Amino acid sequence: MVAPVGFQTNPETLQDNHFMHTTGDSLSEVERKALLEFSELHMKFRNAGINVYLQCAERFFNTPDAVFPNNWFSTHTASEVGVSTMALYPMKTPTRRAERRQHVISEFQQVYDREMNFTHWEYSDYPQFFESTGVLIMDRIRKIAYCNISERCSEKVAREWGRRMGYEMVLFRSVDSQGRGVYHTNVMMSVGTTVSVVCLESVPNQAERENLKQKLMKHHTVVEITGEQMNNFCGNILELQGADHKRYMAMSSTAYNNFTEEQRKVMLQHVDGIIHSHIPTIETIGGGSVRCMMGEIF
Secondary structure (H helix, E strand, O other): OEEOOOOOOOHHHHOOOOOOOOOOOOHHHHHHHHHHHHHHHHHHHHHOOOOOOOEEOOHHHOOOOOOOHHHOEEEEOHHHHOOOEEEEOOOOOHHHHOOOOHHHHHHHHHHOOEEEEOHHHHHOOOOOOEOHHHHEEEEOOOOEEEEEOEOOEOHHHHHHHHHHHOOEEEEEOOEOOOOOEOOOHHHOEEEOOOEEEEOHHHOOOHHHHHHHHHHHHHHOEEEEOOHHHHHOOOOOOEEEEOHHHOEEEEEEHHHHHHOOHHHHHHHHOOOOEEEEEOOHHHHHHHOOOOHHHOOOOO
């Protein structure tokens, strides 16, 4: 996780992230609120015995979205992909690319035996982007990856990633109620060990929607959410492991309050608890929620 120092509206990502909104608050007030929200969420994770590798952004880096570190890297165990691997990803905007801190990468390089680098796609004649676990929803147990093709998720790079990682790729397109492309897959779906959450109504193509549903139902209990629930970040959740191997579903309080009681009961049949925290500033200004705030370490 990355503490949101320098957090503010990013005009570069505002162009295609329709979950983002501007505010009349001063930059210092936005940062103050975001840091308080971040601290509360971080403390809840620690209290549940979830290990957090904490970093901090710096204002002079000009990385207003650094609180969302899940878009520039992913990690994989040897049992998953054959050799322990760190992967780096091509990101759409220059401010997001600046989030790739060399000192963090160097620490990863000491742990993982292989580095798989896709960032060259940023500089090709026809740039392509593939923003890690923002666009990749991985079922690591069964090696199936779900990807919503968008401006931040190139179908070409997705297929290359699947070939190199040995994953089956399930590709589709997701849109909001106004027909605009959903910028990241992780706002419309999440895959846990035995339960998944998905906004099927956001997939307009019937064949793609049915294929996505059947793939999920084969291995998971599926909690289907509405477009309105997706807009309230109910898809932006993540299963985490805490103390004593207990499993928790992490989400914002916005998401928690927009799930129905019955939907929460279904999730609690598959995890030991739900951790939620109030992060309205980060959600409103950044256009991302709790899942986006975590880069997973395997």
